[in-house]
């Protein structure tokens with residue numbers, strides 16, 4: 120049997136005292152109202168504090184997306200350079216070795232071609248792979264069935280070229296030593312059905328998201344730990360560091376001793392002609408440092424901000440970089456930037472990060488209208504960017520995320536157009552429009568806009584920036600605008616909640 124209301128302890132406890140006068144009753148009610156007000160006030164305060172705490176704990180989540188070599192990691196570097204200066208300075212020295220690696224790869228690419236040219240006699244018929252560059256993007260020079268372009272006089276190699284080849288030979292082992300030391304992987308890109316020979320197939324340096332290369336180098340150079348984004352790194356022992364330090368000094372010594380030869384190789388007119396005939400534009404390729412060899416090959420070389428931004432190290436996996444903004448409108452707020460590997464095999468790893476994402480910065484390198492994907496040489500790189508963009512715009516998981524498009528590598532696009540490469544030869548729909556930067560960029564932007572319009576559900580504003588993210592000054596301004604826009608949208612969302 121249940122209790123009657125008269126027996127309920129709570130009812131008994133809050134019941135007015137027996138024989139309460141009217142005056143006592145009014146006083147009691149006043150006291151109860153005041154107690155309720157104080158209790159409500161405490162509740163409200165707690166609610167606000169929880170909300171603030173929640174806000175503080177949940178960083179703004181931004182994904183950097185786009186195909187490989189579109190400039191994602193470079194954009195991330197710009198964020199660090201502008202908004203997390205302390206972390207940036209701590210990490211800058213660590214890039215020295217990567218820049219040396221980039222330089223050595225430039226030199227080895229030339230030596231490979233030189234070797235191939237010098238060892239093929241006029242009657243030899245080099246196979247078509249000889250024209251594959253280190254990046255798989257150099258078009259084959261038209262050749263006769265004997266493999267030689269007979270319309271041009273033969274290249275006149277001398278004893279000096281043979282000596283250069285010989286004297287620069289040690290750089291090959293230096294290159295693999297550095298790679299081993301930093302735990303970097305060197306994989307060939309997948310072969311494609313159009314590829315006939317792998318002799319010069321693309322080999323590039325990769326860093327896995329958990330690779331400890333930054334901490335390995337940074338600790339030695341700065342006495343500090345790794346920067347953000349490399350948090351899983353295991354610290355090497357002091358003995359290992361001493362050995363690595365010795366190895367690094369040795370590496371720098373060998374590079375410095377080859378400085379004049381590297382410079383002579385790059386400035387040699389026969390070599391330049393050889394590269395021209397191969398249509399090997401090293402200067403347009405990622406991680407090109409030969410023009411700065413006299414500075415970079417010094418024993419006391421320290422990278423500048425620009426050097427770090429131009430260094431190339433391919434990303435594998437997804438790297439999380441937490442940046443506590445030190446300056447700007449977002450000062451004090453934590454942003455979580457995700458830098459992903461952009462090659463085709465890497466893309467499935469993006470999806471788990473779409474959930475709960477606040478903004479996407481999508482990079483499309485528009486200078487690549489005449490290039491093929493390294494991982495599938497049947498596919499034009501611009502077409503691949505269009506396809507990816509379509510996928511991002513139509514993705515339901517991202518319907519609440521702000522999407523910002525960077526039409527990147529405008530500086531390279533400008534160089535290409537000025538060197539006489541015509542867009543209409545690769546994009547027939549471009550027709551007879553003016554072959555200059557503003558017209559071409561506008562044309563491509565229109566195409567991206569149309570894809571966004573047709574595929575975004577619900578419709579979203581088209582936010583586009585023409586960028587060259589290696590230009591740190593211009594990019595600082597762009598990031599300012601982008602940061603404000605993401606923040607504003609965050610605040611709007613918070614108000615709606």
Ligand SMILES: Nc1nc2c(ncn2[C@@H]2O[C@H](COP(=O)(O)OP(=O)(O)OP(=O)(O)O)[C@@H](O)[C@H]2O)c(=O)[nH]1
Pocket residue numbers: 185186187188189190191192193194404405406407428429430431432433434435459460461462527528529530531586587588589590
């Ligand atoms: N000239 C020029 N070079 C650029 C530009 N953006 C990026 N680069 C260079 O292109 C190379 C590739 O850039 P990354 O930022 O590493 O490309 P990514 O998108 O991170 O590529 P993955 O890691 O392979 O997915 C680097 O050497 C950059 O310095 C640009 O706007 N202009």
Ligand SMILES: [Mg+2]
Pocket residue numbers: 191192193432433434458459460
């Ligand atoms: Mg990258």
